[in-house]
Amino acid sequence: MIPAEVFLTFILMLSIFLGFELINKVPATLHTPLMSGANAISGITVVGAVGLAGTGQQDLANWLGAAAVALASINVVGGYLVTDRMLAMFKKKEN
Amino acid sequence: MQILIQFAFIISAALFIFGLKQLGSPATARRGNMISSTGMLIAIVAALMDQGIVDYQYILLGFIIGGAIGAAAARMVAMTSMPEMVALFNGFGGMASLLVGWAALSPSATTFTLVTIVLSILIGGLTFTGSLIAWGKLSETIGSGAVMFVGQQVVNSVIVLGILGGAVMFCLQPDQVHWLYLVVGLSLLFGIMAVIPIGGADMPVVISLLNSYSGLAACAAGFAVDNNILIVAGSLVGASGIILTQIMCKAMNRSLANVLFSGFGSGKVETTEVEGEIKPITVEDAYYVLEAATNVAIVPGYGMAVAQAQHVVKELCELMEQNGAEVNFGIHPVAGRMPGHMNVLLAEADVPYDQLLEMDDINPRMENVDVAIIIGANDVVNPAAREVESSPIYGMPVINVDQARTVFVLKRSMASGFAGIENPLFYKDNTRMLFGDAKESIGGLVREFGT
Numbered sequence: 001m002i003p004a005e006v007f008l009t010f011i012l013m014l015s016i017f018l019g020f021e022l023i024n025k026v027p028a029t030l031h032t033p034l035m036s037g038a039n040a041i042s043g044i045t046v047v048g049a050v051g052l053a054g055t056g057q058q059d060l061a062n063w064l065g066a067a068a069v070a071l072a073s074i075n076v077v078g079g080y081l082v083t084d085r086m087l088a089m090f091k092k093k094e095n
Numbered sequence: 096m097q098i099l100i101q102f103a104f105i106i107s108a109a110l111f112i113f114g115l116k117q118l119g120s121p122a123t124a125r126r127g128n129m130i131s132s133t134g135m136l137i138a139i140v141a142a143l144m145d146q147g148i149v150d151y152q153y154i155l156l157g158f159i160i161g162g163a164i165g166a167a168a169a170r171m172v173a174m175t176s177m178p179e180m181v182a183l184f185n186g187f188g189g190m191a192s193l194l195v196g197w198a199a200l201s202p203s204a205t206t207f208t209l210v211t212i213v214l215s216i217l218i219g220g221l222t223f224t225g226s227l228i229a230w231g232k233l234s235e236t237i238g239s240g241a242v243m244f245v246g247q248q249v250v251n252s253v254i255v256l257g258i259l260g261g262a263v264m265f266c267l268q269p270d271q272v273h274w275l276y277l278v279v280g281l282s283l284l285f286g287i288m289a290v291i292p293i294g295g296a297d298m299p300v301v302i303s304l305l306n307s308y309s310g311l312a313a314c315a316a317g318f319a320v321d322n323n324i325l326i327v328a329g330s331l332v333g334a335s336g337i338i339l340t341q342i343m344c345k346a347m348n349r350s351l352a353n354v355l356f357s358g359f360g361s362g363k364v365e366t367t368e369v370e371g372e373i374k375p376i377t378v379e380d381a382y383y384v385l386e387a388a389t390n391v392a393i394v395p396g397y398g399m400a401v402a403q404a405q406h407v408v409k410e411l412c413e414l415m416e417q418n419g420a421e422v423n424f425g426i427h428p429v430a431g432r433m434p435g436h437m438n439v440l441l442a443e444a445d446v447p448y449d450q451l452l453e454m455d456d457i458n459p460r461m462e463n464v465d466v467a468i469i470i471g472a473n474d475v476v477n478p479a480a481r482e483v484e485s486s487p488i489y490g491m492p493v494i495n496v497d498q499a500r501t502v503f504v505l506k507r508s509m510a511s512g513f514a515g516i517e518n519p520l521f522y523k524d525n526t527r528m529l530f531g532d533a534k535e536s537i538g539g540l541v542r543e544f545g546t
Contacts (some may be wrong), residue, residue, distance in 0.1 A: 005207050008318055008326055015327045018112065019334025025119040028428055029448050031339060031435030034118055035181050035306050037128055038335045041111060042188040042309045044135070044328035045195055047142040048320040052198040053157060054148030064198035066153035072191040073161025074168070075184050076139075080132040081169035082180065086439055087125040093447035 033086045040079025046072035096146060103141035104324040110134030111328055115335075121448050138324050174443045175400045178302060178433040182230040185305040189222025192312035197279070199319040200269065209269055211318035213262045213278060219312040220282030221289060226305050228290040229298060233432055239295030251288050257281045293355065296474065298432045300343045300354045307336020339434050346428035346454075348480075348491040371522030373509070376529055378536060381503055382543035384527075388465035388501075391415055392457060394425045394494050395437050398471015398506070402533040408470065409444040411537050414544040424450055425457035425467075425494045427475035458495050467499035469520075470533050471506070477518045488516055502526040505533045 026034050049072055052065025111134045117127025143154070172180045196215030204212070231237035258281045265274035293301050310332025317325025344351050385391065393412065399405060412422045424446065430437045438451055452460075461467070469476055479486040480493045496502050497520055504526060520526055529536050 004321065005318075008321070008323070011323060012314065012326050012330055015330035016334050019115075019331040020338060022112065022115045022119070022331070023335040023338045025116075027119070027121070028342075028426065028435060028453050029121060029438045029451055030118060030124055031342075032177055032181075032433060032439045033124060033128070033435070034335065035302070035339065035434060036177070036184070037115075037118060037131060038306055038310065038332045039181060039184040039188065040135070041131060041328050042185075042306075042313050042332040043191070044138065044325055045188065045191040045313045045316055047138050048195045048316055048322050048325050049157070049191060049198075050139070050142045050154050051145055051147055051320065052195065053153045054143075054145075054150050056150030061198040061200070062153065064194045066157050068191040068194035068198070069154055069157030070161040071187045071194070073158050074165040075188050075191070076135055076165065077162040078165030078169045078180075079184060080128060080135070081166055082172060082177075083128045084125065085169060086174070086177075086442070087121075087128055089439070089442040089445075090121045090124065090448050091442070091445065092122070093449050 029090070033083050033090075036079055036086065037083045040076055040083060043072045043075030043079060046076055096144065100141045100144055101323070103137055104322075107134035107138040107141070108324055108327045110137065111331060115331060138328075174440055175403060176234070177439060178298065178431070178436060179230050179233045181433060182226050182233055182302055182305065185302070185309045186223045186226030186230065188309035189219040189226060189305075189312050191219070192309070192316040193219030193223065193279070193282075195316040196319045197275070199316070200275070202270070204269060206266055208319060208321075209266045211315050213265060215312055215315035215319050216275075216278055217258060217262070217282045218308050218315055220279060221286035222305055222308040222312055224283045224286030225290045225301075225308075226286075228287055229301050229305060232290075232295055233298055239298075241294035242291040247288075247292065251285075254281055254285050254288060258285065289355070295432070296429075297347075297354050299429050299434055299436075300340055300347075300351070302433045303336050303339035303343055304351075304355075305336075307333050307340060310334075310336060343429055343434060346492060348488070371519075371524070373521055374527050376503070376527035378529065378539035379543060381527070381529055382540055384501055384503075385415060385420075385466055385540065386418060386544075388415070389420050390463055390465050391420050391422045392425050392461070392464045392467045392496070392499060393422065393470065394427070394430075394467060394472050394476055394496055395441070395470045396427075396430045396472025396475060397432060397436075398473075398533055400431060400436065400440055400471070402471060404470060404534040404537055405440040405444040405446075407534055407537045407541060409441070409446050410541050411544070412446065412450075414541060418544070420465075422450070423452050423457060423460070425454065425496075426451050427454050427472070427494055430472055430475050454492060454494050461495050461498040464499040466501045466503060467496040469496060469502065469504045469506075470537070473506075473518055474516060476520060477516065478523075479516065479519050483519070486516060496520065497523055497525070500525060503529050505529045505531075505536050507532065 049068035114131030117123040261277040314329030
């Protein structure tokens with residue numbers, strides 16, 4: 001049985017290479033939406049935070065988790081909305 | 096149930112990847128963003144199904160508060176303020192990861208988990224305070240210049256050593272909570288110290304790097320709470336930020352280390368003797384030249400954002416096109432305060448994206464350009480980067496506007512750019528200075544075309 005740490009590190013390695021390949025192809029025009037979109041994705045921390053905020057323990061970890069849910073939600077909601085708002089403005093030349 | 100949640104995470108990872116792929120072209124980018132957000136929704140719903148969650152009220156409270164702030168910010172932010180907003184969001188992401196790492200601490204944690212907790216606290220903490228400083232500099236809440244002081248290197252080294260020592264001690268004695276507080280405190284301090292010596296003009300690099308860190312922090316938090324999707328999504332963001340950082344550094348011909356540690360723009364720059372004289376031009380005379388031009392290139396910089404001139408630029412652009420001229424925009428990779436800043440502003444003003452040319456595309460055409468109009472850009476069009484070997488920006492790729500037949504430089508005054516470097520472009524024979532607020536000057540040209 002392979003330990004979980006090895007699995008997770010393996011996933012990390014592959015995702016980083018995949019990330020490089022994907023982002024390298026994004027044109028300079030879209031760099032700002034790319035960043036705000038990446039911001040939204042980094043709000044993925046919310047997925048880890050809900051487990052900690054929902055333990056019902058009323059301890060420190062619970063409060064820290066709840067605060068993390070709020071902060072990460074700002075990223076997720078704000079990030080996706082503002083990216084959409086920007087991308088809606090990008091138009092091709094009409095002939 | 097657990098296995099279903101894991102499968103849902105796989106689906107959302109696939110959607111993130113596909114969404115980012117679609118972000119590679121302006122035509123599909125909006126759909127890509129939708130796909131990515133669907134992935135996020137699936138991941139969040141799946142996480143809520145976890146049997147360990149017994150109490151939903153704090154989660155809901157967090158969603159409501161965070162969601163409301165995020166939605167309001169996304170709606171109200173002006174396009175000129177995007178760099179500030181992205182900087183703040185980077186910081187929130189970092190802080191969330193710090194908190195998750197901290198909360199993941201339990202008596203049963205293995206050494207591997209402890210190390211990942213330290214990493215998420217360290218990266219998350221420095222991302223948070225670093226981003227706040229970057230936000231302050233971008234919004235001019237604090238001075239945007241580079242802050243250097245005697246002994247800075249020593250102070251920073253002590254902080255780094257303190258973090259390392261605290262981290263080791265925390266992993267050895269996880270029940271001694273003061274080691275944890277030490278690492279948290281020093282990480283926050285280190286973020287401040289890391290960003291203050293970086294000047295306003297280097298902000299595109301800093302924002303990209305902090306963007307990357309916010310992803311890496313999520314990644315570390317993923318290890319701490321044993322969650323695949325955090326690792327996948329976090330490393331995608333980390334990779335994206337690093338690539339942007341590289342592009343920005345390359346566009347300035349400087350290494351990342353030079354940007355981060357040199358305090359560029361804080362010291363005295365030796366003034367090179369520039370020959371020639373400044374030749375101002377009036378709006379009326381500029382209009383006569385533009386009216387006769389058939390090929391015009393507009394090169395915007397941060398000054399266009401400050402003057403909020405993008406809409407009147409678009410108006411002028413349309414009038415010149417109706418007059419039979421071909422108009423293109425030349426966008427330098429580090430024009431503005433974040434990657435792609437100018438493109439978003441011009442998109443806001445309805446300039447089609449195929450009219451926005453990258454530096455390598457516009458430079459070969461420069462010799463055929465009748466008039467190049469420089470709006471609030473300075474260092475990115477400085478020919479000293481090609482010609483003056485002693486110049487601090489020598490070797491930086493620039494847009495060669497001096498090769499156009501005529502150059503109009505729209506500028507408030509003769510003050511030098513953020514890098515504090517004299518610009519020989521202003522003294523060239525074919526350069527005319529149109530002094531004043533960029534928005535008013537262009538507005539004046541628009542009125543001349545109208546009559």
